[in-house]
Amino acid sequence: MSSPRKKAMFKAINTAPVTPCEKKTQKTDELFGCHVFGLSTMRKRLPKDVYRKLAKTIRDGERLNPEIADVVANAMKDWAIEMGATHYTHWFHPMTGLTAEKHDAFLSPAADGQVISEFSGKMLISGEPDASSFPSGGLRSTFEARGYTAWDPSVPVFIIPASYGATLHIPTYFYSYSGEALDRKIPLLRSIAALSRQALRILRLFGNHTASYVRPNVGPEQEYFLVDKNLAVLRPDLLLAGRTLLGAPSPKGQEMEDHYFGAIPGRVMSFMQDVENELWALGIPAKTRHNEVAPGQFEIAPVFEEANIACDHNMLTMNMMRHMAAKHGFVCLLHEKPFDGVNGSGKHNNWSISDSDGVNLLNPGSTPQDNAQFLVFLAAVLRAVHKHSVALRLGTVGAGNDHRLGANEAPPAILSVYLGEQLTDVLDGIVNGKSAASKKSGFMEVGVSTLPPLPVDLSDRNRTSPFAFTGNKFEFRAVGSSQSVAPVNIALNAAAACALDDIATELEASVAGGADLNSALQQLLPRLFKEHMPIVFNGNGYAAAWPEEAARRGLPNYHNTVDALAHYTDPEVMNVFLRHGILTEREILSRQEILLENYSKAVCIEGHLMADMLRTSVLPPSLTAQTRAAEAVLKARAVLGEAGADSEEAAFTELRGHIVALQQGVAALEKAVAVAQEAQGALEQATAARDTVLPAMKACREHADALERLVDDELWQLPKYAELLWAH
Numbered sequence: 001m002s003s004p005r006k007k008a009m010f011k012a013i014n015t016a017p018v019t020p021c022e023k024k025t026q027k028t029d030e031l032f033g034c035h036v037f038g039l040s041t042m043r044k045r046l047p048k049d050v051y052r053k054l055a056k057t058i059r060d061g062e063r064l065n066p067e068i069a070d071v072v073a074n075a076m077k078d079w080a081i082e083m084g085a086t087h088y089t090h091w092f093h094p095m096t097g098l099t100a101e102k103h104d105a106f107l108s109p110a111a112d113g114q115v116i117s118e119f120s121g122k123m124l125i126s127g128e129p130d131a132s133s134f135p136s137g138g139l140r141s142t143f144e145a146r147g148y149t150a151w152d153p154s155v156p157v158f159i160i161p162a163s164y165g166a167t168l169h170i171p172t173y174f175y176s177y178s179g180e181a182l183d184r185k186i187p188l189l190r191s192i193a194a195l196s197r198q199a200l201r202i203l204r205l206f207g208n209h210t211a212s213y214v215r216p217n218v219g220p221e222q223e224y225f226l227v228d229k230n231l232a233v234l235r236p237d238l239l240l241a242g243r244t245l246l247g248a249p250s251p252k253g254q255e256m257e258d259h260y261f262g263a264i265p266g267r268v269m270s271f272m273q274d275v276e277n278e279l280w281a282l283g284i285p286a287k288t289r290h291n292e293v294a295p296g297q298f299e300i301a302p303v304f305e306e307a308n309i310a311c312d313h314n315m316l317t318m319n320m321m322r323h324m325a326a327k328h329g330f331v332c333l334l335h336e337k338p339f340d341g342v343n344g345s346g347k348h349n350n351w352s353i354s355d356s357d358g359v360n361l362l363n364p365g366s367t368p369q370d371n372a373q374f375l376v377f378l379a380a381v382l383r384a385v386h387k388h389s390v391a392l393r394l395g396t397v398g399a400g401n402d403h404r405l406g407a408n409e410a411p412p413a414i415l416s417v418y419l420g421e422q423l424t425d426v427l428d429g430i431v432n433g434k435s436a437a438s439k440k441s442g443f444m445e446v447g448v449s450t451l452p453p454l455p456v457d458l459s460d461r462n463r464t465s466p467f468a469f470t471g472n473k474f475e476f477r478a479v480g481s482s483q484s485v486a487p488v489n490i491a492l493n494a495a496a497a498c499a500l501d502d503i504a505t506e507l508e509a510s511v512a513g514g515a516d517l518n519s520a521l522q523q524l525l526p527r528l529f530k531e532h533m534p535i536v537f538n539g540n541g542y543a544a545a546w547p548e549e550a551a552r553r554g555l556p557n558y559h560n561t562v563d564a565l566a567h568y569t570d571p572e573v574m575n576v577f578l579r580h581g582i583l584t585e586r587e588i589l590s591r592q593e594i595l596l597e598n599y600s601k602a603v604c605i606e607g608h609l610m611a612d613m614l615r616t617s618v619l620p621p622s623l624t625a626q627t628r629a630a631e632a633v634l635k636a637r638a639v640l641g642e643a644g645a646d647s648e649e650a651a652f653t654e655l656r657g658h659i660v661a662l663q664q665g666v667a668a669l670e671k672a673v674a675v676a677q678e679a680q681g682a683l684e685q686a687t688a689a690r691d692t693v694l695p696a697m698k699a700c701r702e703h704a705d706a707l708e709r710l711v712d713d714e715l716w717q718l719p720k721y722a723e724l725l726w727a728h
C-alpha cells in the first residue's frame with residue numbers, strides 16, 4: 001500500500017456515505033420551490049395590483065414594467081435576506097457553454113458611516129458586467145467591454161444557499177452594446193416566440209380561438225459519471241479535460257450489463273439525495289434516478305417544463321451535481337466520453353409542444369378533428385427535421401460529443417425520425433390513398449374527416465434513433481451530456497416554426513380561396529408525408545448499412561463537429577435562423593466562429609495535456625520497467641547462457657518497442673499541437689486540430705495503453721480504468 005495510487009484506492013473503497021444536508025422539512029411538497037421567489041411567495045409579499053402586473057409579465061414573457069420594479073425588487077430583497085442572502089447576482093448563459101455570475105452585496109454606504117441594505121428596481125432589471133472576456137466571435141473587440149444583462153422574468157429568481165451566506169440569483173439575458181445576443185437565452189426566447197406565432201396560425205385554422213400562445217416543453221435526461229475524488233486527483237486528464245486521455249480497458253467493463261438499473265451504491269444514493277433536495281428547493285422537478293449502462297454511470301431526469309425554464313434548470317442541475325460531488329468525495333464527469341470502451345453520456349432532449357390551455361399538440365387525440373390536427377403537427381415536425389437537419393445537427397456539435405455520436409452507443413450523426421411501425425403504416429396509407437391497417441389495433445381511414453381514434457402507445461422505443469417519437473413527444477438523443485440544451489431547442493423551435501409557417505401559408509390560402517379545411521388537408525397531407533418520408537427510419541441506426549441507405553435518401557452525414565460547422569453559413573441553414581429573426585447574420589457568423597474556436601481549443605488542450613502526462617507519468621515508470629527487463633535479460637543470460645534468455649529478451653523488446661514509438665509519438669503530438677495553434681482562421685485551426693492533433697493522440701494512446709498492461713503494477717502511477725469505474 002505504498003504508492004499514492006494504492007493509497008487512494010484504499011481510501012476510495014473505505015469512504016463511508018456522507019449524510020445528506022439536513023432538510024428544512026421532510027415533506028417534498030413543502031421543500032419544493034422554497035428557494036424560489038415564485039408566484040405564491042410573490043402573492044404573499046406584493047401589493048395586489050403589483051402582483052397582478054408581475055404575474056402577467058411572467059405569463060406573457062414580457063419585460064418588467066419599470067413602474068413596479070422598485071416594489072418588486074424590495075420585496076425580493078427582504079425575502080432573500082430572510083433566507084440568509086448577503087449578495088445578489090445577475091445569472092446568465094454566455095457562449096462559454098457554462099453559466100456566469102458576478103456577485104454584489106446588498107449594501108450601500110449610509111451618511112453616518114454605516115451601511116444600509118439596498119436593492120432597487122434598476123439593479124433587478126439590468127446590469128452591466130464587464131463583458132470583454134466572454135466569447136463574442138468577433139461581435140466586438142476585446143476593448144469594447146460593454147455587455148448588458150436584463151432580467152428574464154419568465155424564470156423565477158432563486159437563492160443558492162451556502163454555509164457562509166446565500167446569494168440571490170436573477171436569471172438574465174446577456175447582450176452587447178450594439179444589441180446583439182451574446183448568450184443562448186435570447187435566441188431561445190426568440191425561437192419560442194416564433195414557434196408560438198406559427199403554431200397559433202394552425203390552431204386558428206382548426207377553430208381554436210382560446211389558446212393565446214404555444215410553447216415547447218423540454219425534459220432533458222442527464223447522464224453522468226461519478227469518480228472517487230482520491231483517485232480523480234491523480235488523473236490530470238480527468239481534472240483538466242473531464243475525460244481520460246489514456247487508459248487500458250478494464251478487464252470488466254459493461255459486458256455483464258449488470259450495472260444498468262442495478263442497486264444504487266450507498267455513497268451515490270447520498271449524493272443523489274443531496275442533489276435532489278437542493279434541486280427540489282430550487283423548484284426543479286427532478287423525478288427519476290438510476291444506474292446507467294456503464295459502471296460508474298448514472299442518470300437524473302426531471303419532468304417536463306417550458307423550454308426556457310428547463311434549459312436554465314438543466315444548467316443549474318449540472319452546477320449542483322458538480323458542487324455536491326465534491327462534498328461526497330466524488331468528481332462528477334459530465335463529459336460525453338470519459339472512458340473509452342464503455343458507454344458515454346448523452347442528454348436526451350424530450351421535446352413536445354403545448355398550447356396555453358395545456359393541450360399537448362403532439363398527442364394523438366381521441367376525435368377525428370384532434371387526429372387531423374395531430375397529423376398536421378406531425379407533418380410539420382417531419383418537414384422540420386428533413387429540411388433543416390443540418391441546423392439541428394449544429395445543436396449537438398462539440399469536441400466531446402464527436403467521441404460519442406456514431407460510436408454504436410448513441411445515435412449516428414445522421415438525423416432521421418423514428419415513428420414506429422404503426423404510425424408509419426398510417427402515414428403510408430395516407431400517402432398511398434388507401435386505408436392502412438396497422439400491426440396492432442391502430443387503423444386509419446384515408447381522408448381526415450373519417451379518422452378514427454389512434455391508439456395511445458403508438459410506438460415502441462428505438463435507442464438507435466436520434467429523434468424518436470415516443471407517443472406524445474419526440475426524444476432527441478444526440479445532445480451530449482455536457483452541452484446546454486439551448487442550442488438544440490433553438491434549432492428545433494426554429495425549424496418547426498419554418499415548417500409550420502409553410503403549412504399554415506398553404507392552408508390559409510386554400511381556405512381563403514373557398515376550400516374547406518378538410519379538403520385542403522386531404523390535398524396537403526399526402527403530399528407532405530410523401531415528400532418527407534425519406535427522413536423516417538425505423539431500423540437499426542447502428543447498422544453499417546444505414547449510412548449508405550441514408551446517403552441514397554440524400555440525408556446529410558456530418559460525422560464530426562468541423563464538417564457540421566462548416567455548413568453553418570450555407571444559405572438554407574442560415575435561413576432557418578434568419579427567417580423568423582432568431583439570429584441575425586452577424587450573430588450566426590459569430591456563433592460559428594466561437595464554436596470552431598471552442599473545438600480547436602478543446603482538442604489542443606487535450607493534446608498538450610496528453611503529451612505532458614506521457615512525459616511525466618507514462619514514460620518514467622515504463623523506463624524503470626525497461627531497466628528491470630534489461631537486468632532480467634542479463635541475469636538470465638548469466639545463469640542460462642546467451643541462448644537461454646529468449647523470453648526475457650522478448651519481454652524487453654516488447655517494452656522497448658512501445659517506449660521508442662511513444663517517445664517519437666510524443667514529439668509528433670507536440671508538433672501537431674503547435675501547427676494547429678498557428679493555423680490562421682477558425683475553420684483552418686479546427687481542421688488542423690481534427691486532422692493532425694487527434695490522429696497523433698490516437699497513435700500515442702495505443703502505445704501508452706499497451707505499456708500500462710506491461711509495466712509492473714506497483715510502478716504505475718495513474719489510476720487504472722478498473723479503479724476509476726468500480727470504486728464507489
Ligand SMILES: NC(=O)CC[C@H](N)C(=O)O
Pocket residue numbers: 223292293343344345346347404409410411463477
Ligand atoms: N441507456 C441509454 O439510454 C444509453 C444512452 C447513451 N449513454 C447515450 O449516450 O446516449
